[in-house]
Amino acid sequence: xTYCIGFKxxxxxxxxxDSMTSSGRNQEIDEAFGEYTTFGEFVMEENKxxxxxxxxxxxxxGNVLVTFAGDVDNALEVIGIFTKELENxxxxxxxxxxxxxxxxxxxxxxxxxxxxxDRPKLYSYNYMGNGQFKEEHSxxxxxxxxxxxxxxxxxxxxxxxxxxxxFGDGKCLVYALAYLQNFAIKNxxxxxxxxxxxxxxxxxxxxxxxxxxxxxxxxxxxxxNGERNLHLxxxxxxxxxxxxxxxxxxxxxxxxIYLQEINLEEESPKLIDLEKRVNELRDDYWEGQFxxxxxxxxxxxxxxVCYMENKNRLSEIEIVTxxxxxxxRYRLSxxxxxYLLYSPNLKEEDIDPIWDRNNPAHLEIPIRWFA
Numbered sequence: 001x002t003y004c005i006g007f008k009x010x011x012x013x014x015x016x017x018d019s020m021t022s023s024g025r026n027q028e029i030d031e032a033f034g035e036y037t038t039f040g041e042f043v044m045e046e047n048k049x050x051x052x053x054x055x056x057x058x059x060x061x062g063n064v065l066v067t068f069a070g071d072v073d074n075a076l077e078v079i080g081i082f083t084k085e086l087e088n089x090x091x092x093x094x095x096x097x098x099x100x101x102x103x104x105x106x107x108x109x110x111x112x113x114x115x116x117x118d119r120p121k122l123y124s125y126n127y128m129g130n131g132q133f134k135e136e137h138s139x140x141x142x143x144x145x146x147x148x149x150x151x152x153x154x155x156x157x158x159x160x161x162x163x164x165x166x167f168g169d170g171k172c173l174v175y176a177l178a179y180l181q182n183f184a185i186k187n188x189x190x191x192x193x194x195x196x197x198x199x200x201x202x203x204x205x206x207x208x209x210x211x212x213x214x215x216x217x218x219x220x221x222x223x224x225n226g227e228r229n230l231h232l233x234x235x236x237x238x239x240x241x242x243x244x245x246x247x248x249x250x251x252x253x254x255x256x257i258y259l260q261e262i263n264l265e266e267e268s269p270k271l272i273d274l275e276k277r278v279n280e281l282r283d284d285y286w287e288g289q290f291x292x293x294x295x296x297x298x299x300x301x302x303x304x305v306c307y308m309e310n311k312n313r314l315s316e317i318e319i320v321t322x323x324x325x326x327x328x329r330y331r332l333s334x335x336x337x338x339y340l341l342y343s344p345n346l347k348e349e350d351i352d353p354i355w356d357r358n359n360p361a362h363l364e365i366p367i368r369w370f371a
Contacts (some may be wrong), residue, residue, distance in 0.1 A: 002056065002069045003145025003194040005155055005180075006111040006122050006136065009163040009172060013113035013120035016176055016200030017067045018145070018184070019052035019258075020193055029053070033256075037196040038236055039185060040251035052196020055245060055258055059208050061086040063114060065201055069143030070108035078105050078125075082112075092116075096125070096133055104131055109142040113203050120203065145194040151183065171305075171369065173202055173211070178294045178303045181216060185296060197238060197247065212291040213239050213284065215319075217330060220298045221341055228341045232330060233298065237290065239281050244274075246281040257281075288319035293330070295340065302343065306336070306370045316370040336370060343368075 004017040020037070033051040035044050043050045057067045060083050068075035081102055085095035092114045099105075110125040122136045139159050141152040158179050162172045180198045189195050201210035218234040236249045245258040257278055259269075269277075295304040308315045318331040332340075 002143040003151065003189070003192070004056070004067045004069050004109075004111055004142040005139060005152075005159070005176075006067070006113060006124070006142075007139035007156075007159040007163065007176075008120045008122050008137075009169055011120065012169040012172075012202040012204040013065070013115075013122045014159075014169075014173060014176065014200060014202040015057050015065045015067045015111055015113050016173075016180065016198055017056040017069075017143075018180075018189075018194050018198050019055050019196035020050060020190075021053045021072060034252065034254075036251050038247050038249040038251060038256065039181070039195070039197060040234065040249075041190050041195045043190070043195075050190070050193060050195075053258075055197075055199035055260060057200050057210065058260065059201065059210060059243075062092065063203055063207050064092050065113040065203050065208060066110060067142075068108050068110050074105055075108045075110070078103075078108065078110065092121075093123075096123070099125075100133060106131070111136075111140065111142060115203055115205060118205050143194070144192045145189065147192050148187070148189060148194070151187070151189070151194075154183070155180065169202055169204055170209070173200060173209070174214075174292055174294070174305055176200065177211065177214070178216075178296070178305060181294070182296045182301065182303050185218065185298065186301070197236065199238075199245075211238065211240060213237075213289055214292045214294060215290050216294050216296055218296045218298050219340065230332075230337055230340055232332075235328070235330075237285060239285050239289070241277065241281055241284075244277050244281060246278065246285060248285060255282075286321050286323045288321055290319070293317050293319075297343075300343075304336075304340065304368045304370065339368060 002018055002020055006015050029049050029051060035042060037043055037052045057065060058079055060066055064086060066079055078099055081099050082095055085098045092112060096112065105126065109127055112123040114121050123133060124136050124140055125133045127140065139156045145151050159176055162175050167175065177198050177200055184195060199211050201208060215235060215237040217232055220231045220233060222229050222231065234250045239246045243260040247256040290308055293306040293308060297303065306316045316333045316336040320329040320331060
C-alpha cells in the first residue's frame with residue numbers, strides 16, 4: 001500500500017514514493033510513532049497500524065534506483081537478491097533475470113531505473129499483477145494511490161510539463177517532490193494508505209542523486225482589514241546523509257530517524273557509529289544546512305522553491321536557530337513576502353480547459369524558483 005511514480009527526461013530516470021506502510025494492528029509501533037505522520041495526517045485506525053515508517057527509494061550498486069509497492073518483506077527480499085547480483089558485476093537487466101528465477105513475487109510491484117549507453121531506462125515488475133519485467137516509455141504509477149480519482153493523471157500531466165520544459169534534472173526532482181507533497185496536504189490520500197513524506201531521486205550519466213536536504217514551510221495568506229497577511233504555520237525538514245534520514249516536524253513532539261537497510265540479516269551499524277552519524281545530521285539541521293526551502297500554500301495550489309546555496313547572492317530566506325532553546329525561525333525577504341502575498345493569477349485563456357480550477361486536484365501554475 002503506497003504510491004510510487006517513475007518517469008524519464010531526456011537525460012535521467014526518476015523514482016519517487018511516499019513513506020507510508022500499513023500492517024495489522026501493532027501497539028508497539030502505534031506508541032512509538034504516535035497519532036500523526038510527519039505532515040500531520042491522522043493515522044489511528046481500529047484494525048490496522050499505518051505510519052510513515054520507511055522511505056522506499058533505494059540506491060543499489062551500479063547506479064541503480066529501485067522502489068516498490070506492496071508487501072515490505074517480499075520487496076526487501078527481491079531488492080536483496082537484486083543487490084547481490086549487481087554487486088557481482090551483472091548489468092541491471094541480467095541481474096533482474098536472476099531475481100525472476102527466484103520468484104514469482106506476486107505481492108509486490110517494482111520500478112527500476114538505470115542508465116544504459118547514456119540513455120535513461122525505466123523498467124517495471126509485476127505492474128498491475130502482470131508478472132512481467134518490462135521497459136516503460138512513459139510515466140508509470142504503482143500502488144494503492146492509483147485508486148485516487150486524480151493523483152495519477154495529474155501527476156503524469158505535471159511530470160510531462162516539467163520534463164519537457166528544459167528545467168534540468170535537479171529542478172525536475174525538486175518540483176516533482178514539491179508537487180506531490182502539495183497535492184497530499186490537500187487531498188485525502190490516507191483513505192488510500194498513502195501519506196507521510198515523499199522521497200525520491202534520479203539516475204543520470206553522473207550517477208545517482210537522491211533528495212537533497214529540504215525544508216517544507218506550509219503557509220497561508222488571509223485577508224483582514226483591507227490587508228493581506230502571511231502566516232507561516234508548519235515546518236517539516238528532511239536531512240539526509242547516505243542512507244540515514246532525520247525528519248523534524250512541527251506536527252510531532254519528537255524527531256524521527258530512518259535508516260534504510262535492505263538485508264536485515266546483515267550486520268547492522270554499531271550503535272556508537274550510528275549515534276555519531278545521527279549527531280552529524282542533527283548538527284546539519286541546527287546549522288541550517290538545507291539546499292532547498294519549499295513553501296507550500298495550504299489554501300491554494302502552487303508552491304515556491306528557494307535555492308539556498310547560491311554563492312553570488314543572499315538567499316531569500318534566512319534560517320535562524322537557537323539550539324539551546326530548541327527554536328528555529330525563518331526570515332523571508334521582502335521580495336519573497338510580496339510574491340507570496342500577491343502571487344500572479346493565470347489569465348483565463350492560459351488555463352488548460354481540462355484542468356478545472358474548481359477541481360480539488362487542480363494544480364496552479366506558475367510555480368516559482370528563487371535562486
